[in-house]
Amino acid sequence: MTAAGQIALPTPAAPSNVMLVTQPFMPPLDEYVPYLEEIWKRKWLTNSGAMHEELEARLAAYLDVPHLSLVSNGTVALWLALRALRVGGEVITTPFTFVATAHALRLVGAVPVFVDVDPITGNLDPAAVAAAVTLRTTAILPVHCFGQPCDTTGIAEVAARHGLKVIYDAAHAFGVRDGGESLLRQGDMATLSFHATKVFNTVEGGAVVSPDYRTKQRIDQLRNFGFVQDSVLPEVALNAKMNEFQAAFGLLQLRYIDRSIAARGAIAARYRSKLADIAGIRPFPVSPKWTLNHSYFPILVEPDYPESRDALWMRLQGSGILARRYFHPLVSDMPWYQDLSSARKPMPNARRIAAQVICLPIHPEITPDDVDTIVRIMTGG
Numbered sequence: 001m002t003a004a005g006q007i008a009l010p011t012p013a014a015p016s017n018v019m020l021v022t023q024p025f026m027p028p029l030d031e032y033v034p035y036l037e038e039i040w041k042r043k044w045l046t047n048s049g050a051m052h053e054e055l056e057a058r059l060a061a062y063l064d065v066p067h068l069s070l071v072s073n074g075t076v077a078l079w080l081a082l083r084a085l086r087v088g089g090e091v092i093t094t095p096f097t098f099v100a101t102a103h104a105l106r107l108v109g110a111v112p113v114f115v116d117v118d119p120i121t122g123n124l125d126p127a128a129v130a131a132a133v134t135l136r137t138t139a140i141l142p143v144h145c146f147g148q149p150c151d152t153t154g155i156a157e158v159a160a161r162h163g164l165k166v167i168y169d170a171a172h173a174f175g176v177r178d179g180g181e182s183l184l185r186q187g188d189m190a191t192l193s194f195h196a197t198k199v200f201n202t203v204e205g206g207a208v209v210s211p212d213y214r215t216k217q218r219i220d221q222l223r224n225f226g227f228v229q230d231s232v233l234p235e236v237a238l239n240a241k242m243n244e245f246q247a248a249f250g251l252l253q254l255r256y257i258d259r260s261i262a263a264r265g266a267i268a269a270r271y272r273s274k275l276a277d278i279a280g281i282r283p284f285p286v287s288p289k290w291t292l293n294h295s296y297f298p299i300l301v302e303p304d305y306p307e308s309r310d311a312l313w314m315r316l317q318g319s320g321i322l323a324r325r326y327f328h329p330l331v332s333d334m335p336w337y338q339d340l341s342s343a344r345k346p347m348p349n350a351r352r353i354a355a356q357v358i359c360l361p362i363h364p365e366i367t368p369d370d371v372d373t374i375v376r377i378m379t380g381g
């Protein structure tokens with residue numbers, strides 16, 4: 001046990017022949033067993049059990065948010081937030097994201113409007129958002145890509161000027177702060193993913209952050225088929241509840257989360273140091289105002305690097321380094337979105353970043369030697 005109730009991470013296993021871009025932190029199995037025994041004793045497996053309620057409360061406190069609702073996954077979290085705010089019409093969003101962002105808009109009957117991103121951060125560009133607003137626009141759905149904060153001030157100004165809702169896809173942004181304030185407090189609502197690939201996970205899962213108790217009540221109703229009371233069903237909704245086994249896993253994960261994020265931070269710092277002098281390799285810049293979770297380590301392979309992004313990616317793959325081209329292709333280039341006029345617009349910044357980006361392996365079991373090996377491969381050594 002360490003300060004503030006945190007537990008030191010177990011010693012990582014020896015590196016295998018393959019390095020994954022990410023992998024879940026697995027707490028000691030014997031520490032999960034008491035949670036399972038308690039579930040067996042209570043015989044309450046789902047429907048807001050004791051562990052579910054405890055995890056909701058603990059996460060709200062840890063993340064410094066007023067209200068939080070646990071749900072079954074991050075895509076459902078987006079659907080619930082959009083549905084709770086009755087979002088329809090056109091919603092301005094980013095093409096540089098995972099497909100779940102746009103899928104959620106389609107699922108509530110809204111029309112995604114893709115606009116270009118900031119050339120440095122890869123996040124939604126407020127100027128591009130402002131230029132895309134029409135009489136049919138109802139909301140903005142930005143993504144804190146790679147856990148790096150959007151220009152929340154610029155987006156808020158556009159939203160206020162046009163009377164738009166703002167729902168942040170914060171799937172990557174667990175625990176991230178900007179200027180000391182929780183990023184999850186920005187906008188009208190924010191959503192999280194607790195998928196196994198995320199910094200904090202419940203195997204599968206997610207959460208919706210609400211600004212007030214009334215909004216939380218609506219989310220809680222929508223995640224339970226739409227029921228208000230046992231026999232009162234004013235609308236059709238989903239079964240989007242998190243079960244007790246997932247909640248128990250989350251409670252155990254939460255005991256290790258600060259150490260896990262610190263381990264990721266050390267890996268990110270080593271990457272930055274080792275990559276600093278390699279021409280044509282540019283890590284995404286970070287601000288001293290940010291408290292990050294280091295969920296990803298994205299780099300751009302620029303024209304002055306001696307080979308293309310795809311050539312480097314293939315060389316890493318051939319060496320057992322399973323880096324990923326997140327996010328390539330753009331969502332707007334996928335067949336299900338080609339019917340949208342916004343998908344056919346140039347969006348040069350998004351296209352350039354998608355053509356240059358590689359996410360390097362980062363998780364608590366990556367060692368300094370692993371980082372050095374990856375960098376050595378990148379330098380042709």
